[in-house]
Amino acid sequence: MAKSKSPEKKPEWLKIKLATDCNYAEIKDMMRSKTLHTVCEEARCPNIYECWANRTATFMILGDICTRACRFCAVKTGLPTELDLAEPERVADAAEQMGLRHCVVTSVARDDLADGGAMIFAETIKAIRKRLPLCSIEVLIPDFLGNPDSLKIVMDAKPDILNHNIETVKRLSNRVRARAKYDRSIELLRRAKEMQPSIPTKSSIMLGLGETLEEVVQAMDDLRAVDCNILTLGQYLQPSSGHIAIERYVHPDEFKQLKEEGMKRGFSHVESGPLVRSSYHAHEQVQSAQAAT
Template structure:
């Protein structure tokens, strides 16, 4: 891979607000002992999202059992599951008046079903307290376990999301414990077993992929039944993570969006600061309107 560019380009600069609304959301999340991927993964959109009273909740604790080479979430020995997490998450959803909630997690390979039961409990509790809130889940691969998948899917989230993250050629280097084909199989199973559910995936660029790599991965995702695709810039969380090979220009992101749309994706969100859950509620509203 190329050496990382020393200075981020202007289009990657994002204002981090610290106004009263931002602090109120942050305090609420902390008070309920919840984690957000916004903070754990150093998301560049934290100011915008918190400022608009939205957050992507990170369940199953804040420590991951895997060590993917792109991710800022802490790795190590995971903590015990919090039985109050589903209730607290639903309480935060109601308090913030969220119309759309994204629930993601660390990977918990130490648990029999990877924490699938906690996903289902969170979905059910949010739906009980906030029945009009649409629910998006962003899951790990559950090691391909169909039992785990069924536990989650049978709770009927509005959107099932599992990120492919990178292209087939780079997958072993970027996600050494994961498997490209297994991730595709997870998406395909969700799409075929629940055909009315919205299926979503996301990919990072700037890791050294070629246009041909992207075409192959876009085709694989579309064939797996993905209808919502997000494309965003990889940002190196620390010197210990994989370096950035390229800062992709906004114009190039527009080209990637057009390519994906031409390949049959009904909904594509593509841009330097795009993350899997960025403006997810707007995208889901558009999907449901059709």
């Protein structure tokens, strides 16, 4: 696939402030000692310094090798060898040591497993809740290849927020993602709300891949049609020259405009900005969602 040339110079609004203080070092050491993975590191999130300095992190369960090869993602791909049944307790232990008030748990896609890893998600939710009963729990799940039984396993564990990212607009979905389908993702969010109407749902869109304003607004409408409550919008950043190229850097004013469009459409919270990622300011998003119910 031919790649278009990325913009030559990263704009000022994408400059990241490094904050590798004692909190950052402590969290990094803790993750290593408990053999845990974070999407913060594996996906090369630009907010890792800010979030870790504030003692927040997104745990990545089910190993660090993904069965898919999405063209935007820096996570390693291949055939996973890891299925650690003790992982939920280690995640809960780390969350307790960090004293988290809001915990985000995501995973690689595990298409090699019959349930896609849903049971490990459920056990992780239960383990965290047992250790930290006042901590809200958000799970960012893959699509489980559309298996409603896998989704039900997760929803029955009753996370505080169910997050599943559509990643991009419908026209670009097949080019940007691997195996995941736009309509399947929308259907997953619909089923999640049908299974547990009181649990807020959330999704995320990357900008700068060639989408139009009209397409982004249409994606918002598609999400609201299945009662998705929370939306995050951020700038796509190319992890390496082997990944899909950036078409353009989206100005902060456009992100502000899109936030206004989202709020007009009834989302309880829209986090929109160049460096925003799915779990950025997640603790504030759960508060907004709870206040709206």
